[in-house]
Amino acid sequence: MATTPVAEYEIDFLFRTQRLLSEGLFVATYKYALLMAIADLAIKHGSDSGDQLTLKVTEIAEEMARIYWRQVKPFGIASDVLRQNAGRQAAIIQLLENASQHHTGSIEQLKKDGSWQRCKSKITTVVHTMPLWKIQRVGGVVDDFLYPQTNSSKEIVLRPGVAYCLRKYYSMIRNMIEGAWILHIRRLNTHVLGEVVDLQEFLFGSExxxxxxxxxxxxxxxxxxxxxxxxxxxxxxxxxxxxxxxxxxxxxxxxxxxxxxxxxxxxxxxxxxxxxxxxxxxxxxxxxxxxxxxxxxxxxxxxxxxxxxxxxxxxxxxxxxxxxxxxxxxxxxxxxxxxxxxxxxxxx
Ligand SMILES: [Zn+2]
Structure with missing residues (x-):
């Protein structure tokens, strides 16, 4: 049984998470959704024991789909879906946007549909090839403090102490992610965004x-x-x-x-x-x-x-x-x- 982390570890963990959010080079918003998904899964499936935690890539993809789902609605008077990538729209957003044209309701509705498995497996592929093994690269150097860099397409194993910290500092980490994500969205969508809109409510508010x-x-x-x-x-x-x-x-x-x-x-x-x-x-x-x-x-x-x-x-x-x-x-x-x-x- 793993022991729970010491204070120095926790501070270091928060510091590295912050660094990953502010310095990691990304054109799409995937890293925010990925981190948010991992934190949410640590709450749902993790414990406070300090143990390592295995997460399936499909599970992460499903959680990311849930996070992005509310964001594929048209935003504001321009009636466009917000851009989540510097070039073409992010692939996960495209997949969900297509799916949402047939399912205007909740994502639960989509999950009951036969097309969901295909959609989910495509999202899983994007998660595996895009953010999963790139997120821990900061300034050209791999700092795999969250999970060992195995490049597996099946699962990641959160290092001992990681689920513990994500659970203990969940609100703080979530605020950090939301803040960084909003900044990124503002930069990508200056053409449609005024200063007055409540972007936080739109992106992360309740249903x-x-x-x-x-x-x-x-x-x-x-x-x-x-x-x-x-x-x-x-x-x-x-x-x-x-x-x-x-x-x-x-x-x-x-x-x-x-x-x-x-x-x-x-x-x-x-x-x-x-x-x-x-x-x-x-x-x-x-x-x-x-x-x-x-x-x-x-x-x-x-x-x-x-x-x-x-x-x-x-x-x-x-x-x-x-x-x-x-x-x-x-x-x-x-x-x-x-x-x-x-x-x-x-x-x-
Ligand atoms: Zn009452």
Whole structure:
């Protein structure tokens, strides 16, 4: 069993990641999507043990497709898809753009289509030939601190400590990637971009449309009551679809992470994790309604993976526990974690 990294290693890791983002020579935006995909997979499949982590190239390609999917929508009044490459449009964007002409909805919808396997295997080839074995080359020198430079077309193996750091500094690393990506997009798209547009929201914001769509389902599942306080949600307000693990912690609309809350609880909870009493109810809901939830998510093409969602929750609560951070009960009341969260999530 690997030991967790020492502080010097962590600082060095952040420094090298930053250097890779600012200095690595790239004409396309692949390196940002690749790094973001690896960080997301470290949350979903990694642990805090400090161990190495094997990731399949197909898995990485699928995650990159998910990240790029929202970006192939036409942007602004020019109604063009933003350029993600200095020359011709980036190949992955082209592939997804073609696919999106037949599937205007979510990427889950595309994944159900027969053409997805072909699309995915083409994206996998691009990932393998383009960023995967080039990203760690900075200033002509290979600095393979993330994963050994094997040139494999099947998998990469994150070095011991890498998944640990990606999980520990996820928010910081994600902000670093988003910032660098936005700068690059601005440079590539000066012809369509004014200074006023909220590029961050366009590129990385949440899928609000999909959110309101699930509202009636959760209204029925929760018998018209707020998930947190149990009070009836008025028919006129309809309630708010809330990310149980806050969006700001981990931006993914995985079905099991969604609950319906009244306006008061939704705005009071802000970006805090919910207290253990809420966590217990959430775990129980996902267990006891698992059939209903899966059936609904499948038929409405909503991304879902109960194990992944539990993994994300375990990571989020572990982070707050380590920092002895506050969790939200109701109104302005907060409390610290007792440690019970661990048993609740391990019972899954
Ligand atoms: Zn409430």
């Amino acid at each position: 609000r449309s999909a959110m309101s769509e699930v509202q009636p389902f959760f209204m029925e599942l929760q018998k018209g009551k707020c998930f947190y306080c149990g009070k009836a949600i008025s028919a006129s307000s309809k309630g708010h679809v809330d990310h149980f693990i806050p969006w700001s912690r981990y931006p993914a609309d995985l079905g099991h992470n969604l609950v319906l809350a009244d306006a008061a609880c939704n705005s009071a909870k802000t970006d805090l994790l919910a207290a253990e009493a809420h966590l217990e109810r959430w775990v129980r809901r996902n267990l006891s309604h698992s059939k209903t939830l899966n059936k609904y998510f499948n038929s409405h093409k909503i991304a879902h993976d109960d194990n992944c969602t539990t993994g994300v929750a375990r990571w989020a609560y572990a982070g707050t526990a380590k920092a002895n951070g506050p969790t939200w009960i109701r109104g302005k009341s907060i409390e610290r974690l007792s440690g019970r969260w661990q048993a609740l999530l391990d019972a899954r």
